[in-house]
Amino acid sequence: MDASAARSILAIDLGGTQIRAAHVSPDLRVTCRRAVATNDEEGVESVIERVQTLGREVLGDALQGGLEPPVGIGISSPGPLDPWRGVVLAPPNLAGWHDVPLAAKVGSPLELPAFLERDTNVAMMAEWRYGAARDAHDAVYVTVSTGIGGGIIANGRPLIGLDGSAGEVGHLTVELDGPDCGDGSPGHVEAIGSGTAIAREGRALLAAGVAPELAALASHPADVTAELVGLAADAGDTACRAVLDRAWLALGAMCAGLVNLLNPEVIVLGGSIALHRPELKDAVRREIDRRAFPLPARRVRVELAQLGDDVSLIGLLPIVNDRLQDPAYAKEHS
Ligand SMILES: [Zn+2]
Structure with missing residues (x-):
């Protein structure tokens, strides 16, 4: 990714205990933060709803605050998952999750392209690019x-x-x-x-x-x-x-x-x-x-x-920008 070409994103960190979301800009400012308990015992659909709601709220805050509109959504999740299809497979610390197409479920209602990556790869990306x-x-x-x-x-x-x-x-x-x-x-x-x-x-x-x-x-x-x-x-x-x-x-x-x-x-x-x-x-x-x-x-x-706790948000910035600029992605969505 050419750093100067990076655009702002909506970053979502789905953790076993907490869901966090924020607007992340190319200068690594993390703003419009929101968080909610995951409560995965309430079932897959209610967790997905919480992720969608949180994403919508952060997006609203960002646009209202005059920030650069996000070009896409990055989602960090426990693995195993399929980053290419955006599907969460069966993480041990998300009870009941099997083959959940999380990227599509979060991206579609917000009308933004959404990409999924394993939490540790997101953290690695943050430390590699910026840490x-x-x-x-x-x-x-x-x-x-x-x-x-x-x-x-x-x-x-x-x-x-x-x-x-x-x-x-x-x-x-x-x-x-x-x-x-x-x-x-x-x-x-x-x-x-x-x-x-x-x-x-x-x-x-x-x-x-x-x-x-x-x-x-x-x-x-x-x-x-x-x-x-x-x-x-x-x-x-x-x-x-x-x-x-x-x-x-x-x-x-x-x-x-x-x-x-x-x-x-x-x-x-x-x-x-x-x-x-x-x-x-x-x-x-x-x-x-x-x-x-x-x-x-x-x-x-x-x-x-x-980079502390924000690795799971910051690391999504290059991941979303890289995938949007990937020729394979561009071809599929042209
Ligand atoms: Zn093992």
Whole structure:
């Protein structure tokens, strides 16, 4: 995309807990923000209605405020999804969603072209165009929070894959007989290094009565979160410390594998856990130096994400503009 040719968009971030929408202009100003709870337990149709309503409200605010009218709508959603057809397939954190043509359902009533992309690819796009991976020819974005996700820039462009699932780094196997992942496979890094996995291990320690500092913070297993396991480890709880060390080791080994596989210039670590536990970045650096080929290991930079919560809105700006300017799209809609 030629940056000077970029036009404003309507950006929508469909998350498991919240739907956010805003007007995003080419100078990266995010305005006319609105948000509403997702409440996916109320069913697919009511979530779609909330997305449509939010989009219509932001569009109204933007036009009333004299902003540049959006040329299109970008929608960030949990995967798996088909970015080419604009269809949400079956995300684990959107209950009941199967093959929902979200782009068409949001774009048609607002009479704007709408495009869908996986949330982690949107975040990667933001960090690549404007953040920690700016100008990199080859880069990997890894987000560590409730789950583990990612996105890849290879040869100067996003790697999307045949079905749109490229970059799902959280589902690389790091322990052949490790714990089961949410998708049923054993030993994926998400089953060891994610917030969900850390909390699960914390609950097991609490039940076994071997984590005194954690017991002082959480009286009931249901109260255990990854954050509390981290606080207990900081307070000297050796069992909790071991859970975190194993999580960081799994993530570091995964990143070392990515270095050997992709030879990136930079690995960007985002997500609430990566941003709140600085020792994760150190562990990733250490395991890359220990496990990856020497030259790629020496050359790769490990950086924290720079753009915060707005990655899922800002990253849609180049995605919508790129797709509108894609000759294949132009041909189909001429
Ligand atoms: Zn998995």
